Amino acid sequence: MNATMNAGPPRKPPLARALKIVRRIGIVRLIATLLFLIVALGVARFSWQIPLAAQAERAYYDLRAIQTAPVAEQDDRIVMIVYNDDTLLNTRKRSPLDRATLARALRNIDAMGAKAIGIDILIDQPQDEDPDLIAAFKTMKTPTYLAYADNETNENDIQYNQQQFLDEFQALIASPNVKPASIRLEVDSDNVARNWPSQPRKLPPLLASALVPGSAEAKAYTGSIRWRLPPAADRPLFTALPIDLFAGEEIIPAFADQVRGKYVLIGGHIIDADEYETPLRGFYGGAMYGLEVHAHILAQTLDDLWPAALADWARWAIAIAAVVAGALSSLISGALWRTVPAMIAQFAIMGYLPYLLQNQGTDTQNLPAFGMGFGWMIAFAASGAAARAVGSEQRKFAQSALGKYLPRDIATQILADPDQLALHGEKREIFVVFSDLEGFTKLSHAIEPEMVALLLNRYLDMLSDVVLEYGGTIDKFVGDAVVAFWGAPISRPDDGERAARAAYAMWEAGEEFRSTVPEGVPPIGKTRVGLHFGEAIVGNFGGEGRIQYTALGDSMNTAARLESANKQLKSSVMASREAMERSGLDWWRPMGRIVLRGRARPVEIFEPVPHLDKSDLGHFTDMMWRLEQGHKNAIEQLATYARANPKDEALANLVYRLQHMEVGGNYVLD
Incomplete structure (x- = not known):
């Protein structure tokens, strides 16, 4: 090679x-x-x-929106003057909000020199204070925009009779300085506000667009709201002052600096009213008031930031x-x-x-x-x-080249290929796996030949798939036995792990096979597997016309005897110490030393127990170590452990063997 x-x-x-x-x-x-x-x-x-994918997309967007949102200090361009829950207690009104307070506040804010005023309060039903409020609007010198909505674009919140009153009220207060503005906000299907609302032609400009009338981009923009984060949860981005403070004339000197030259937004900060989920809900710990959403939109307009x-x-x-x-x-x-x-x-x-x-x-x-x-x-x-489908076909081709006789024309093509298999042998260290199906020969005499062929082909296909899945080379089929090895013609650093996992998976495949045989077929025995590591001569043997890639040597015989030993040991998969140490796996339990049939030199054997709890496996290994050291009570402890696991036949057999040989001795198989 x-x-x-x-x-x-x-x-x-x-x-x-x-x-x-x-x-x-x-x-x-x-x-x-x-x-x-x-x-x-x-x-x-x-x-x-796509419905489910869209939910994932939105959640992922919200995550990056908050993680990439810029941290900003308090915005000194915008101030919110709000009705809060204390205001409701003081005015003894919840819905509609007290308009006398609003009228007094508007006069004072107007006198303080605000840059513009946006009111996120719908005046959609009559109140006794309406004449006073109308008079306040008529005297406004500051550009003021009063909330407007219609039942066509907001049918859930405004009815036809409310629409009628709203239109009449807007007509009464209309002046060069007082105009309507849309307060429409939109949410996605998951009830989260992420985008600027669409701006239908029939509605007046959006509140932020009305307050900053020179922004043409704001009038056409419908993309994402550009959210910002405060430096800390207790340091809000926008100043929020209760409207009660602005209801008396004596406060004008005290709060003039808070209002002069700023955009004033008036609305509610009332629990469970006009609240919106936003991508920032994780930071704020809940919903955001609609007035604050408008404040974010206004700040974005003032910053002239329009993400494309x-x-x-x-x-x-x-x-x-x-x-x-x-x-x-x-x-x-x-x-x-x-x-x-x-x-x-x-x-x-x-x-x-x-x-x-x-x-x-x-x-x-x-x-x-x-x-x-x-x-x-x-x-x-x-x-x-x-x-994999094509690879399956290629594996069949490789199987033919590595383990079966070939017609002359196919053999000639392989020999002509640059990756041809050399017609000589070489000494290699390989992992060898032998498997056998218990009782299949006897079974074949009890059923029809056609069923024998069907079962045998299916069984060999299942085990072959396991070998190829784990990168092994199929050496040969001997009746129902499968012989495979790892380490030739291509060796890999993890061949030991591949071989060990394949050995266990071959047993599992055998269990699946025996549990799915057609009705009427007598019970089928279990698959037994032996694994060993050692030297062998590998190569193509049989002449130039009919080649067979195989391995020869004592390691092959050892693996075969380990497979056969399973029957007497009441186990299913058994490996030598040489194979166990090179597997890199921690799922082995020591099963003593035995002298294989026809051999004089003892072999330390190990059984894979991947489903055994690691602490349990450690306890078992410790008992076996103490047994090797000659501890007097080690065998009895092991026997007690075996009695606690009555279904573990291999363990019971181990105790039997240990009880029938000297400490430090070897059990000779029949």
Whole structure:
């Protein structure tokens, strides 16, 4: 065997593998794969429109919105003057809010020199104080905008008769300085406010747009609200003063500096009234008052910040890139150190990109942040399934080259291939696995030949799939026995772990097989497996025309005897110390020393118990160690432990063996 065979042929890049798979996949499987890739692309591109995916997208957007939101000091351009719960107690009015207080406050704020006033209070039903309020509006010198809504765009909150009164009231107070403004806010299907509301032509300008009339962008903008965070939860972004303070004329000198030259927003800070969930609810610990949402919108208008949404072509490009990356990633071959970093890098990019764009001022709503990851996974699975299907065909080809006689023309093609198998043997250290199906020979005499063939083929297929899944080489089939090895023709650093896991998985496959046989078939015995590590001569034997890649040597015989020993040991899978130590697994329990049939040298044996609790396994190993050291009560403790686990036949057999041999001795199998 030459050096290049040990290293294996050069790995093809994913794109080359993809082209090769397309050529070999077959039309039906190719169409199915393409359909799944189209589904992956659709998910990646339209995840914001797919119900469950949209929920994930919104949650992910909210997370990055709060994590990338700028921290700002208190905004000295805006002041909120609010009705709070104390105001309701003082005025003894809750709904409608006391208008006499509003009238007095408007006169005082007007006298203090506010830049503009926005009122987030609907005057939609008559009150005794209306004449006083109307008079206050008529004397306003400060640009003032009173809340307006209609039942067509806000049918849940305003009825037709309220609409009639609202229109009449707005007409009474209309002047160059007093105008209506829309207070419409919108929430998504999960009841969270994320975007500027749409601005229908029939409504007056949005409150923020009315207060800052020169902003053409604000009138057309419907993207995300640019949220900001205060330095701390107890240091709000916007000053909020109770409206009661502004109801008396004596306060004008004291609070003039709080109002002069500022945008004043008047509305409610009343618990359970006009509250909105926002992406910042995690920071604020709950909902935000509608007046504060308007304050954020106003601040964004004043800052003239209008995050641009990704262009449609960019979202398509991201979706396509994610699907292509997922499809090609499934074709990356090699050790974990090669494949895992590539996967981590891709997910890091997909996870970081939304944050990068959001932090740089891009509106990442409708960016398929979750969709590209989910689409990647669908593409990975679809492409990987196709690759495995083709790989299955390739494994059959490899199986023919490694373990079966070949027609002359096929053998000639293999010999002509650069990755051909050399026609000579070499000494290699390999892991050998032998398996056997208990009682199948006897069973074959009790059922029809056709059923024998059906069962045997299915059984061998199941065990072969396990061997190939764990990267092993199928040496041969001997009746119902499967012989496989790891370490040739290609050796890997984790061959020991692969072989050990395969040995246990072969037993599991045997258990699945025996539990799913057709009705009428007598019970089938369990699969027994032996695992050993040692030297062997491996290579192609049989001549140039009819080759068989196999392994020869004492290690093969040892593995076969370990498999056979399971019957007397009442176990299913048994490994030698040589194999156990090189497996890298911590699931082994020591089962003593035995002398295999036909051998003189004892073998330390170990049984895989992956489902045994680690503390329990440690306790068992400690008992066996103390037994080796000659502790007098060790066997009795082990016997007590065995009685506590009556279904563990291998353990009971171990106790029996230990009780029938000298301490430090070896049990000789019949």
